[in-house]
Amino acid sequence: MITVSTIAVLCLVAFAAGFIDSMVGGGGLIQLPAMLLLLKGMPVPTIFGTGKASSLMGTAAALRRYAGQVPIQWRAVGTAAAVAGVFAFLGARVISLFPPELLRPMVLGLLVVIALYTFWRKDLGSIHAPRLTPRREVWVAIIMGAAIGFYDGFFGPGTGSFLLFMFVGLFGYDFLTASASAKLVNVATNLAGLAYFAYTGQVLWMVALPMAASNILGSTLGANYALKKGTGFVRILFLVVVSGIILKLAWETFR
Numbered sequence: 001m002i003t004v005s006t007i008a009v010l011c012l013v014a015f016a017a018g019f020i021d022s023m024v025g026g027g028g029l030i031q032l033p034a035m036l037l038l039l040k041g042m043p044v045p046t047i048f049g050t051g052k053a054s055s056l057m058g059t060a061a062a063l064r065r066y067a068g069q070v071p072i073q074w075r076a077v078g079t080a081a082a083v084a085g086v087f088a089f090l091g092a093r094v095i096s097l098f099p100p101e102l103l104r105p106m107v108l109g110l111l112v113v114i115a116l117y118t119f120w121r122k123d124l125g126s127i128h129a130p131r132l133t134p135r136r137e138v139w140v141a142i143i144m145g146a147a148i149g150f151y152d153g154f155f156g157p158g159t160g161s162f163l164l165f166m167f168v169g170l171f172g173y174d175f176l177t178a179s180a181s182a183k184l185v186n187v188a189t190n191l192a193g194l195a196y197f198a199y200t201g202q203v204l205w206m207v208a209l210p211m212a213a214s215n216i217l218g219s220t221l222g223a224n225y226a227l228k229k230g231t232g233f234v235r236i237l238f239l240v241v242v243s244g245i246i247l248k249l250a251w252e253t254f255r
Contacts, residue, residue, distance in 0.1 A: 006038050007207055011214040014054050018218030022062035023179055023226040023234055025160015025186070026241035027055060027215075029248060039207070046204055049197025053208035056190035058215030059183055065223035066180035073130070073137065076171075077181045080141035084149030085188035091153025092196045104155075108249040111158055114165050115242045118235070126231060131172035140170055145185065152189040153196075158245045160186055164238060175234040179226060 013034040021027025031054065035047050066072070132140060144166055152159040163185055167178035197203050226234055 002039070002204075002207060007210055010035065010038060010207060011210050014058070014211040014214040015218035017055075018058035018062075018215035018220075019222035019225075020237075020241065021055070021058065021160060022065075022183070022219040022222030024164055024238040024241045025162075025182065026158070026245060027058070027160070028156060029241075029244055031055070031211075031215075039204075042204065043202070045197065045200070045202045049194065049200075049202040050204045050208045050211070052190055052194040052197055053203055053205075054211035054215045056187065056194050057212035058219035059186045059190055061216040062219040062223040063180070063183040063187055065220055066183060066227075069227050070177050070180040071128075072177070072180055072184065073134075073171075075134065076137035076141040077184050079138050080145035080148075081185045081188035083142050083145030084152070084185050085192040087146045087149030088153035088189040088192040089196055091150040091155075092193055094150075094154055104249055104253050107155065107158065108246065108253055111161070111242055111246050111249070114161070115239060115246060117169075118165070118239055118242075126174060126235070128174040128177050129172045132170075137171065144170065148185065149189050149192070153193060158242070158249075159189065161238065161242050161245060175231040175238065176226060179234055 013031055017027035017031035020030065028051070032047075032051055035051055036044075039047055039050075130137070144163075148159060148163055148166070151162070160182055163182035164175070164178050167173045167181045168175060171178070171181075173181060194203070
């Protein structure tokens with residue numbers, strides 16, 4: 001039995017997740033554990049599907065807010081989003097054939113490298129200076145979209161942070177532009193994931209809809225805050241969130 005108080009707490013969690021995720025990703029670190037704790041007895045796929053509905057709405061709201069203020073290379077980023085959506089669906093299908101826990105040590109190592117590199121390169125992402133030609137951007141976007149999309153559908157933790165780092169490191173975007181671009185790709189992967197879970201009847205809409213409304217509010221406020229504070233703030237928050245993901249994965253790997 002899901003009570004009104006349980007939904008209220010989940011809405012607060014969704015608000016906080018949306019606020020953080022709208023800037024640097026990592027909202028799943030906040031939302032999913034709370035859902036697993038408060039929705040005991042519910043099938044795990046149903047919890048995942050319900051969370052996808054909330055995340056999709058919040059991410060879309062953040063994208064809408066960024067789109068009017070931050071220049072987005074729609075051709076390249078849109079291509080990455082389309083490819084990522086397809087591969088996210090494939091990843092969700094493959095998850096039943098291959099235990100995702102085997103990926104955890106590799107992902108943990110990659111995140112440690114990303115955190116150290118970002119900390120060491122103080123100027124990384126401070127200036128928006130695209131380094132690829134439009135044609136090359138599209139090809140890199142296809143490869144990135146396929147890899148990140150499959151990863152998000154198959155495993156998931158740190159997807160937003162991986163996207164943010166790739167847009168900064170590979171494309172030469174500043175952190176604010178990279179965050180806006182990552183939202184478009186995240187919308188596609190969340191939409192693909194939600195389509196799969198909704199089609200298989202694994203979304204608890206009575207919980208998903210109020211959580212989505214809260215996530216939208218948190219994401220909108222978070223995007224506004226990022227636009228106000230600028231790329232330096234987003235870089236610092238990125239390091240904090242990636243460190244949190246590292247600690248979580250390390251605990252799950254070595255406990």
